[in-house]
Amino acid sequence: MSQTMTNIDYKKSIIDAVIAGLLALIVFGPIVGIVLDGYDFNAEPQRLIGIIAVVMAGRFVASVFFQTPKGAAFLYKHSSKDDGVHVLAADHKSKLRWIIPLTIVIALLVPFVASKYILTVVILGLIYVLLGLGLNIVVGLAGLLDLGFVGFYAIGAYGLALGYEYLGLGFWSMLPIAAIIAAIFGAILGFPVLRMHGDYLAIVTLGFGEIIRLVLTNWTEVTQGPNGMNAPLPSFFGMEFKRRASEGHVPFHEFFGIPYSSAYKYIFIYLVLLLVVLGVLYVKKRLTKMPIGRAWEALREDEIACRSLGLNHVLVKLSAFMIGASTGGLAGVFFATYQGFVNPSSFTFFESALILAIVVLGGMGSTLGVVIAAFVLTVAPELLREFADYRVLAFGMLMVLMMIWKPRGLVRMTRTGVEQREGNVK
């Protein structure tokens, strides 16, 4: 024990801490310590001193820790980048076989047990699961960083509102149409960006998302600009979820002879949304096993090798973009009908970053991880109201730390290996 103690150079740690403290003073001093108040300012030294103390203490502890054998081992472990997919044995039996049906049963029971407030929060969580799954195809599987994903979300939401306003289309007809429109926009965006890779792609998609938001904001004659538009509620075989139905319709509660409750529409949206999420999960699971899914991943790992082996990279990338976009469009329709109202402020770059944070935290390419992350990142801030102001900060830190610590996310993507069949030609 004493041997390890002598190896620690405390002088170095103290110098590290002092340097970190000085940097913190320069970085945080003006912004945190001095708060602008018109052309005047208020000094807030106690906040500044607190932050500097935390930074110095943290740097000191980290510096000492990394000099211990344990810390060195930790550094070594995390400096090696664990890339690629974890392949399981061919006869691997996943525990999920039991967990999945159990989760579905619990999920089906939620609306009948939970309060209306919890139900609305869970619906929001499911919408983000859908968004996360969509972006996960583009970023996680195909490796194309799309920062304008919120654009497709907006197309879905405004598709419902505009379709209702101008064409009289309802929730059920817009659900598939919005998905198709979003997919077409995905293809339109996909074509030009196929020639770019990495960072250029990220910036162009970001620009695309902003263009959509700016058009929605400024095209006031059609979209009513920042004031937003109304979106219709879903109906159940033509029955509406209102206290009094509009002309020619029967309200849901009157048809079944039950008392009116405003929770019915949320229960209904929840159940439909749950079915759609399960459907998307299933489709995605199948896709990853099909050649197209494997081609996405191959393209992510090495594009040049894939192209030299004759893979049609245009088709492969476009398909990822279109499938991802259509999932985003679906989520948008649900969002609009859940809110009953859409306006451009719901579709800022922050939304895209949040969806990206879900994919990154959950594990790129991993379905289970994305589902869990979507719930954690959307439901947790709702339940911890007093920390809601800090959530963007937390997302940012999460993204930086995750990339340093576990670039492939918390849940590693796995796939089951293939076994040679008995009786094959030797």
Add this chain to the structure above:
Amino acid sequence: MDIILQQLVNGLSLGSVYGLIAIGYTMVYGIIGMINFAHGDVYMVSAYVTAIAIALLSFFGIESFPVVILGTLIFTIFVTGVYGWVIERVAYRPLRGSSRLSILISAIGMSLILQNYVQLSQGAKQQGVPTLLSGAIRFEVGDGFVQLTYMKLFILCASFIGMGVLTYIIQKTKLGRMCRATQQDPKMASILGIDTDKIISTVFVIGATMAALAGVLVTLDYGGFDFYVGFIIGIKAFTAAVLGGIGSLPGAMLGGIILGLSEALFAGLISSDYKDVFSFSLLVIILIFRPSGLLGKPEVEKV
């Protein structure tokens, strides 16, 4: 006619500012081949530091214009430069050698951190600085007139001096030579005894100081800003960098000025509501038809 000339004057000063910020993108891209996503937010931080510097100076009773502007410039450039260094240290250095996607996501995280941290400490409301320099030179043109405010003149002079100093540093000094060597071939440069980590840090600091200069100039001119300004201006400066050819310093300045001029003309003649849409569309069009920009070298894909 006078409207067009007026918009050209406005566009020129706006474009020189875009050029200053574009330098940060172009230098970082040249040296590590990635977009510093947090660069626009560094600009935003410099706007806040500018206002704080002015408030501090007036608190100490310093009112004379040259002293205030010099003090603000020095203070803002110093603080923002340290920001550049810290950002590189926290969000980029630990990721050296990992995949581009990881580095980019880390950079986006950094951008969110900066935005939210400033919002939490300073509040979400619009902030402002007092007008320090007023007055204008007027030229008669036909029936109307074109005016060049002293502030716009100051912006033009200051940004061209900034670019000149930077060009001198990169072309003539030892530090500049080391930067160019690292840009050309980081591995070879490090074999030949250049501390490439240090050079990359320096490049981030240089980029941040140029963004700081732009931040001071724009803040003094427009007066108002909030924690979100870095986002739009960051994308536009990036567009300027791509337009000029990313990786090329004169390209950044040229791209900035072309973008500033065309945006001002678009806003003046067609629609100011859609001027941001115009810039974004321009970015997409450049990237499709001329991804290496006006002065850039075509990128070679390496296996």
